[in-house]
Amino acid sequence: MAKIVLIQGSLNPNSKTAIIVDETVQVLNQKDIEHKLIDLRNLQLQFCDGRKLEQYNEDLQNAYKLMEQAEGYIVAMPVYCYSVPGPLKNFLDITCSAMEKKCAGIICNAGGVMSYLASSELMKILSYEVHVLSVQPTVYSYGEDFEEGKIKNPKVISKIHDMLNSLLQII
Template identity: 40%
Template sequence: MKKVVLISTSLSATSKSASLIQSAAEQLKTAELIDLRQLSIPFCDGRKIEDYSKEIQLLFKTIEEADALVFGFPIYCYSISGVLKNFIDIFSHAMNGKRFGICAAAGSKLSYLAIADLHKIMQFQSNAIGVHPAVVADYTDFENDKPSLDIKERIQRMIAEL
């Protein structure tokens, strides 16, 4: 079985994208979850990974050992968040050649093109391969702050492609 690492990049306590990642975790059962709300990730400043803290180096190793990744993130101003971009800037070498999935929460259905930003960054920075379907949900796709059945099914289809 593939080792999948789920990366939840929203810093919001009431994050919809974290809810999407939680749904993926429930479906995968054995995936490792990295929740950036629980970590202190510094700003990328171009230093080598060896010059970061032990916590960051261990996180790098976890990502490096994964077979596939799933990014959970909010879409802000029709693009990926700065938190996600900073994470990629630090850990891009650990993601080299990996397949990745997307669980994004957006303000509206019109924000779906933001996933193209992530595909472009990951392709050129890490030679990584984005799988389809990408899961992009807005507020209408949640029931009591939980992903709808349709969204859970899309997550399942995305996981199958990892």
Template identity: 30%
Template sequence: MVKIVGIGGSLRPNSYSQQALRTAAQRLEKLGGSVEILDLREMTLPFCDGSKAYPDYPDVKRLQETVRQADGLILATPEYHGSVSGVIKNALDLMSFDELAGKVTGLISVLGGQPNSNALNDLRIIMRWVHGWVIPEQIGIGQAWQAFDENGQLVDDKLSERFDRFAESLLLSTQKLAPAKPAENRQAA
């Protein structure tokens, strides 16, 4: 079974980025994938200072180990000032090639204004730099305050269809591109 880890780059309560991440996770699970969401709002992570270890922050090790064991990733970020949130950038900076190389990744950005692809392009560059594989399908949700109903469900059928295509692409691409896990890791996964 394909194991995907989702990471949302927003600390805001009732975050649209988190809602979009949960929507993508639900679509992947319907297709037979396994998804674990690491909620950075519930983790205590330091600012990355380039250290190899952060012994006073056990959540750093949890982040690194969870991502290392995954076959693929979903990264969801709000777009702040034309780029990714500092929260998701810091989480990615706390990892290295050991965790991120070879990870098949789907990208989601959420904006309060008109949709664009700045944050998506920046995440694509970051993942390419650490030798990850980013799927071509991506989701940019503009005017996010109109995209979800009060229960966190998508209100636009075309956007819902994009989430379906996104999930299908991430699952199939991960099955094709994710490096084979050694036998000891397959049993643990």
């Protein structure tokens, strides 16, 4: 059973959100913490239309099963229009019932420094819909935190450690 399931929510092939997620996975490996990654770029996504889970494709059903078994989550969102991007929201519409009453750490990656509160949109969805509490701090990054496909701001890496420590204390 995966203790932590990470959900990488950008479909961009050159995603910066995915860079933060990769770093988080490395820290989990160093700490020897069991985890599984769901990268939305690797799934065949279908639109949520209210059908039963069994009527979605295998990728979505498998993702749901993985999420059901987890003790906690790390949900990584790029910021689109000051909010959760459509594909991630759609994925959560289909699968978030698997997360009921557990805890999540949040990674939020934006273009600019001012979009921090977009992460509260994700917190609201998780909290109101499935009573998932989000731990603090949120890991926030934006364009200037990266250089040549790597994280250049040490504060971002330190936030990853802080977020993970908070999550691990709870689960």
